Each structure stands twice: as C-alpha cells, then as structure tokens.
Amino acid sequence: MNIHKIKSFAKINLALNVIGKIKNLHKIESIFSFINLYDLILIKKISSPKHKIFFCGKFSSNIKKVNTVTKLLDILDKKKLLKNNKFYIKIKKNIPQKSGLGGGSMNAANILNFLHKRKFINVSQKQIIKISKLVGSDVNLGLESTSGIINSKGIIKRFDxxxxxxxxxxxxxxxxxxKKIYSKVKKFTKSKYNSPKKSMFSQKYLKSQKNDLEKIAFFSYFKLQKIKNFLMNSSNPLFVRMTGSGSVIVAYYLSNLDSVIAKARFKRKFKNYWCITSKTI
Incomplete structure (x- = not known):
C-alpha cells in the first residue's frame, strides 16, 4: 500500500466558557478555529501482527506510550472494526504538547477520518463521532478542519x-x-452559544468574549499573565487570549505584517520562548 500524507491542523479556542460539570467531566462551550500550523502524519497499511507508531520532530519528546493515537487504534481493534488490518503511522510533531492547541486530539481525529474515508472501517458518521468521544472529549472537533461553535449540549455547528x-x-x-487547570474551576458561566451564528466570529464580538480558564492558569503560572500583558501593550493586537487550558497565548491581527512585527518584538523580550506566526484557515 502507498504511504499517505495527512495534515493534522492545530485547533485554537477563540473563546471558551466553562458552563457546568457532570460527574468528573466539565461542560464547555467554545468558538474554535483551525490554523495553518500542522503535524504531518504518514500512514500506510502493513503486514504485521501489530501497529507500528512513531513520533518525530521538535515536539516529539516525552510523548507517553499510551496516547490518543494508540488509544484510538486500541478501541478500533477491540471493536474488531479494522478487521485485523495493521498500520504504520509516523507523526512529525510541529504542534507543542500541553499548549491548548489540541495536537494529540487532532492527530487521532485525522487518522480516524482517514480510516473511515478509505473504508478500512465501515460505520456510520454517527458511530465515528461516538468513537471520537471515547478517545477524548475534544477529538470530535477535528473531524472537520472547519471553524465552528460547540454549544452547551456538545452540538457543533460549522461555518465555512x-x-x-x-x-x-x-x-x-x-x-x-x-487536569490541574480544570480541577481549580469553581465558578461557571451562563451559556451564551446555544444559538450559534457566523457573526460570533467577528472581531467585535470576539473582543467581548473570554476564556474562563485564563484566570486559573494565570494564577498557577504567573508568567502567562506577563506574556499576555506584553502582547497587549506592545503590538496593538485586536485581542489577546489563551487557547484551551494553555500554555499558548494567542495575539490576533488583521494583517500578516502586524503579526510579523509582533513576533520580532516578542523574540527580543522573551528570547527562549517559542513563538510562530500563523493564520486561521
């Protein structure tokens, strides 16, 4: 079988509200998008008694032996959906771990999509969504690399x-x-996104929103507040917001030049910190 290449795009939360908790799982709603930063997945069917999974690249160190990809394949094997087919998978990690960019979850989503579209697994789209949720709570966001809004009931509406x-x-x-960030959530926000509209992606609306996890993260990791303050005061962004549970802080602009200038200023101040310009897709 030929080797296939898959771009697994990073996810960002433009806004995020924690609206409740059921048992040990927090309920969130979020306005999210995808950006042109991606992990590169190489995959092919192999003749082997086991799957072969490898990670490489700048952010490949310290990935646990049990991860979203192994968890996905284990679920598919146990359900006998792969019909004993095995795969070689190599992932070049360009997306940082523990960043709020959903790298691992998006990897699992894209591999699941590939296996479904190539008919290695023959189930309904409804079943694909169920499988994605067994792997991780946010994996279903990556089943399409299209901006969307997930509401309080977990229903996703996409916007081209x-x-x-x-x-x-x-x-x-x-x-x-x-886990640490969510464990410190004590207050919940009243749901706002149950009637999702494309206008919620406007800069005016997004400026008025927030990420409920920011205050908690900033209290636990005070350097994040320092980063946000610097970006807000030095580069004239539309707005600055943490994505997911962090630790990536995102500054938003209307032009590429503004983001490039902001990057140069940031690198002068924080020489050892990772930063990269990108854009939503």
Missing part, C-alpha cells in the same frame, strides 16, 4: 468562510496541565 485572522502564537518553556 468565517472571518480570518493573522495570529502570533507564543508559549513559555513549560506547558499547562489540563
């Missing part, structure tokens, strides 16, 4: 041709523990 932004992604040398 939503407004685009040029962005600067910044990350300190540490990542944020999603």
């Amino acid at each position: 041709n939503s407004p685009k932004f040029f962005i600067l992604l910044t990350k300190p040398v540490f990542g944020c523990s999603t």
Whole structure:
C-alpha cells in the first residue's frame, strides 16, 4: 500500500466558557478555529501482527506510550472494526504538547477520518463521532478542519468562510496541565452559544468574549499573565487570549505584517520562548 500524507491542523479556542460539570467531566462551550500550523502524519497499511507508531520532530519528546493515537487504534481493534488490518503511522510533531492547541486530539481525529474515508472501517458518521468521544472529549472537533461553535449540549455547528485572522502564537518553556487547570474551576458561566451564528466570529464580538480558564492558569503560572500583558501593550493586537487550558497565548491581527512585527518584538523580550506566526484557515 502507498504511504499517505495527512495534515493534522492545530485547533485554537477563540473563546471558551466553562458552563457546568457532570460527574468528573466539565461542560464547555467554545468558538474554535483551525490554523495553518500542522503535524504531518504518514500512514500506510502493513503486514504485521501489530501497529507500528512513531513520533518525530521538535515536539516529539516525552510523548507517553499510551496516547490518543494508540488509544484510538486500541478501541478500533477491540471493536474488531479494522478487521485485523495493521498500520504504520509516523507523526512529525510541529504542534507543542500541553499548549491548548489540541495536537494529540487532532492527530487521532485525522487518522480516524482517514480510516473511515478509505473504508478500512465501515460505520456510520454517527458511530465515528461516538468513537471520537471515547478517545477524548475534544477529538470530535477535528473531524472537520472547519471553524465552528460547540454549544452547551456538545452540538457543533460549522461555518465555512468565517472571518480570518493573522495570529502570533507564543508559549513559555513549560506547558499547562489540563487536569490541574480544570480541577481549580469553581465558578461557571451562563451559556451564551446555544444559538450559534457566523457573526460570533467577528472581531467585535470576539473582543467581548473570554476564556474562563485564563484566570486559573494565570494564577498557577504567573508568567502567562506577563506574556499576555506584553502582547497587549506592545503590538496593538485586536485581542489577546489563551487557547484551551494553555500554555499558548494567542495575539490576533488583521494583517500578516502586524503579526510579523509582533513576533520580532516578542523574540527580543522573551528570547527562549517559542513563538510562530500563523493564520486561521
């Protein structure tokens, strides 16, 4: 079988509200998009008794033996959906771990999509969504690389041709523990996105929104607040917001030049921190 290449795009939360909790799982609603930063997945069917999974690239170190990709394949094998087919998978990690960019979850979503579209698994789209949720709560967001809004009931509405932004992604040398951040959520926000509209992607609307996890993350990791303050005061962005549970802080702009200038200023101030310009897709 020929080897196939898949671009697994990073996800960003333009806004995020924590609206409740059921048992140990927090309920969120979010306005999200995808950006032109991606992990590259190589995949092919092989004659082997086991799947062969490898990670390489700048952000491949310390990936656990049990991860979203192994979890997905384990679920498919146990359900006998792969019919004993095995795969070689190599993923070049360009998306940082523990960043709020959903790298691992999007990897699993894209591999699941590939296996479905290539008819290695023959189930309904409804079943694909169920499988994605077994792997991780946000994996279903990556089943389409299209901007969308997930409401309080977990229903996703996608929007083609939503407004685009040029962005600067910044990350300190540490990542944020999603489990730790969510464990400190004590207050919930009243749901706002149950009637999703494309106008919610406008800069005016997004400026008025927030990420409920920011205050918690900033209290636990004070350097994140320092990064946000610097970006807000030095580069004249439309707005600055943490994505997911961090630790990436995103500054949003209307032009590529503004994001490039902002990157140069950021690198002068935070020489050892990761930063990259990108744009929503």
